[in-house]
Amino acid sequence: MTPIRGWCPGALRPMESGDGWVVRLRPQGGRLTSAQAAGIAQAARQHGNGLIDLTGRANLQLRGVTPASHTPLVARLRALELIDPDIASEARRNLVVTPFADAETDRIADELQAALALCDLTLPAKFGFAVDTGPAPVLADTPADIRLERGADGLPILRADGMTRGQRLSGAAQAIAMARWFLSLGGAADGRGRMAALIARGPRPENAVHAPALPRRAPGPGRVAQGVLVAPEFGQMTADLLEAISELGPLRVTPWRMLLIEGLATVPALSGLVLSSEDPRLRLRACTGAPGCAHACAPTRNLARQLAPTIPDGAILHVSGCAKGCGWPRPADLTLTATPQGFDLIRNGRAGDAPQQSGLRPHELPGIL
Template identity: 55%
Template sequence: MSGSRAEGPVVQGWCPGALRPMMSGDGLVVRVRPRSSRLTATQARGVAALSRAHGNGLIDLSARANVQLRGVTETGRLPLVEGLRDLGLIDASIAQETRRNIVVQPFHRPDDPTLTISAELAQLLALPDAPDLPGKFGFAVDTGSTRVLESTACDIRIERDGQGIVVRPDGSGLAKHVTETTAAAEALSLARWFIATGGIREGRGRMAAHLARVGLPQGFTHPTTAQGFVARPGLYDAGAMVAFTFGQMTAETLAAIAGLGDLRITPWRMIVIEGATRLPDLPGLITDPDDPLLHVVACTGAPGCVQALGPTRDLALALAPHVQGLLHVSGCAKGCAHPGAADLTLTATPQGYALIQGATAHDTPIAHHSAAALIARPDLLTE
């Protein structure tokens, strides 16, 4: 193990951005938030070039449909930001960047309101009187023909419901009917209610936890039904969706897929290549929907993350062929790569890897094992 500290990991309470990067074990992490979760081919090639010039050439996809450049040096940070600004990928201020935490469903079509609503929501969040929301507070615009973002973490959801559109606070099955022209404003109104009723003061500033304490605001009476969606690589009406091992690629891989078209960044750590009618045969991609690597999630781990108490990805790779359901290997109890519950979780601790069943990285384990023992005996995962 790579440490012996007894205290828990430090919870920053905010996510890195481009204007406010976060230091990690391999340098600064600079997170780019593509507008409407989309990069043009030109922007994607530019991001790849900047990653090579000012970082270590590794690029992560986040669960919020963002792109993270790793290994950025202190001297390279400002030239990197200027390069991103030239590509139209920088907000006017840290506050605007932090508030523009919007995940957009990647299968939108020209005849649905997804891009219009997400653009209006971004404009409202950039206004001087926009609500000052917690750093991890987010929105989802899921107004395509079918909802696909129900398992994506966020706080306020703008969703398709039958032939109409609703705004729904995360943590509730009850929503409020809105229109295409009022959806963004209603979402902001719900965010203001969250602040006015103490959502920031109580807990870590998340909607679901706040609803459990204070209940719903008035007007949220329309019951919704979960539709469910399982993300897999393959061909879709919007294009070809490809995955990456642990959601990480090289700058060369990003440049290569940008050569095939504009890109839609998904919260499943996959990318949709717009308009593509076949799956590309390029190194570094997962295109098989049955690939066992799609069933494992792992953060950077040690030594890439200064908070990790052990390495993660070699262990996850070794165990991938032996697991059923979802396996999450986390370098610490924060569980950044997968904050929700997984079928099996291995959390690095000073005592080894804590084995947790059907819960999150910080929940109570049933056993502790060394990495060597788990690799030698994968059956320990299900004993």
């Protein structure tokens, strides 16, 4: 098994990181039973370093896996029905389902997963689908290329990312046909490419006349109609925390680095959870950093915690232990990247982008931010 470098690892094809291999799981339909969640926690403890990340595409990542532990880990996860038949199927099943899915949305997501499993499409690694047909659209800020969502009239539509309007949705085959349309027009000429870039070059899907419903802001931690949203600090859980959460009910995985515990009525006071949507730690992103990661030039999370009160409302601060930026691969309002010479400050960019200031010491940062 050779791990890939890049940003699209799976369970069958892990990614190498500073603290070992990262094994990414895509729960079917964005759901985990209590037994599956407990099994993941136990597997992370036994075959990884016991840390589990939540990602911005509603996946889970087990960290610190080794070449020797990967095979028994996959066997354990397969027994939990969390593993696809092969690497191609795993890569293609790149969809995010709204955590507020109703019965109709679950049906649409099931149909789409089944259609993706049967089709022969080779899509770019980051090409994905968003199933956002719940009571209110909440995935507008979640990256996706093909969106199944509510129209302004309440009926489901299919919208190519980059279009302001979509087609009336008739079934999952229509989403597969749109992916085929993307490929046929050279959307992934060199194996890469995104729908919005194709749309920007001029092509338009037919009959895209239906406006989407107005998107809602993602909620913070706390009660929702389906249960309780809980936010692990930095989107990362220990195996013990995930095991404790698994005992509270079945889970839905969100793209906001939170878990929805179905049917729960009160917010659980578990150590390691951010309990209030006012907590400034929700504006922080930080990778493992030193000493956990061999590549890190400095510790990250304590610094991020110290800087949290200085971050303006609505802004994201990303503290990265090196230029790889594992903790937040997207641009952030403020990014601090540790280097051997101190911290680089990057405004509106990623950890590896050109900095506006360099060589900053931790005690200087509160004044500068």
